[in-house]
Amino acid sequence: MRNDLGVYTIAEVEDRAGLSSALLRQWERRYGFPRPERSPGGHRLYSETDLEALRHIKQWIAEGVAPAQAVKRYLEGLTQEGPRPPETLSLELEEALLRADTEAAERVLSEAYRLHPMETVVMDVISPCLRRIGDGWHLGRVTTAQEHLSSTYLRGSLQGLLNLMGGSLGPTLVVSTLPGEQHEIGSLITALFLRRAGYTVHYLGPNTPLADLKSFAERTEAKAIVLSAMQPISLETLPHQALRHLAPLVVVGGRAAAGDPRSIERLGAHYLGNDPRELAESLSVALKKAGLW
Amino acid sequence: MRNDLGVYTIAEVEDRAGLSSALLRQWERRYGFPRPERSPGGHRLYSETDLEALRHIKQWIAEGVAPAQAVKRYLEGLTQEGPRPPETLSLELEEALLRADTEAAERVLSEAYRLHPMETVVMDVISPCLRRIGDGWHLGRVTTAQEHLSSTYLRGSLQGLLNLMGGSLGPTLVVSTLPGEQHEIGSLITALFLRRAGYTVHYLGPNTPLADLKSFAERTEAKAIVLSAMQPISLETLPHQALRHLAPLVVVGGRAAAGDPRSIERLGAHYLGNDPRELAESLSVALKKAGLW
């Protein structure tokens, strides 16, 4: 998807980035950036990446950073005061989303990914942001529409990440949520961390019927099924041992059972806690113990 | 499969591709493309492939790529095996997804984006693929899990595209689905095309309660609310005039009302058909007519 070929003329960049052509040329002279390709006749040809960089820089300038510093910050991936911590970025992300400013959100996330490893971005930027927005919604401080927009946007961002992260060689897993579950993002983050941990992950999205999970796991020879549960209700409505024998190993993660691991055992599965990082760890242990790895 | 025989005269290409004959000849001289066959007397005879290529190039130019670069990009996308048409890519995408091979799917999509403009990829690669998988599911040829995995994956891909596409300056719109609607992807594609048409689009994801849509549209000063409806049921369960006065203009698109526009009028909204491209067009007309643009 990303295309680094220079295809945009300076006028096009002028429109899209909102920077005058004169300024673009001056920056190139003064800071050596951007340095677009040239047509045979010498006209500048900017790439998609250039455009994105320019938008970042423009935003920083609007926030009060000196232009020379903003360019430098982009080139070095550093802020003036050192990398901005995940907490700050998380708050900024929240603020952008509540304003319904997805462009700003995109900028914050892209800065976050440049400054921090993916795990940190997911756990310390995106997750807290989602939690705060969820809490705000419960308190009536955040409207349903704001909550929808935010979680839809972040879900898309996480899934983009998941799609981009190529498959691996490890054991095959199937990831979904418990039936009836409304919250997809937990399972998405789980899938992300499991893929990161080296598993081959088939992410089915939320709400796959159990019978279909079972046959799919069989067809793909999955070693385990991993289900996310955020709402306690989704546990209660399931019959006894409903999860047993869906696959060689069935595990559940998520907030729903945090207080009560027994409710999961009752369904015939193992509860592996609420933290996706730990879940990946515990799963490896469980798989080895069961002789499946 | 592909018909590479030259059959179209330059005048026919002029009409079908929307490029003047003089320009076609100049491109051939300047860029060496297209290089159609010739009749015994020397008249140009363009093939179906040429025509499609020209349409793609024109689309790229419309998206802001410099003409010389658009042609170059097309020629570079042409590898040894020749340009694979959207139909082939769509079938390959389907096949990869049914195998649950998201890595292969990612490769197909990335090739598609390199070879074809975004609009073509969405309408002629992704949409048909989704439709075939949906049909296959109804016929029992595709399992629920396969359908879940596929639509989840493609939804992520489309949303990544939406997030990447920066906001615009045009009138503000709010996009969601009708309440109770299970199919998100229609609204996602609609949002994509509207953003490409220059609107400022707030995409809320599926299933936003109508009251929240209304207050959100007011807070963001949206000119219109655009709702997607794929399942007829979602129409029937709504009370009379339920959509009236949610925003200055309320429109509905999607398959659900294809046979019966009246069912939408009954709800107090306008029906704008099933094609997202046409929807963007009709919406502009409607906005202008209502004096909102």
Place this chain on the structure above:
DNA sequence: TAAACTTGTACAAACTTTGGACAATTTCCC
């Protein structure tokens, strides 16, 4: 024969390039 197409050339409008200049800030230093 009329309409359509060919080639080659020409051309104008829109855009870009370079290097230098300049006024308005902002920063630095005493």
Place this chain on the structure above:
DNA sequence: GGGAAATTGTCCAAAGTTTGTACAAGTTTA
């Protein structure tokens, strides 16, 4: 605080590039 120095965005003018269209004179098509 106040003046010097650096920074920054904008503007200019002449030369060059890109791009779509137009015209003339001859050929092919139907």
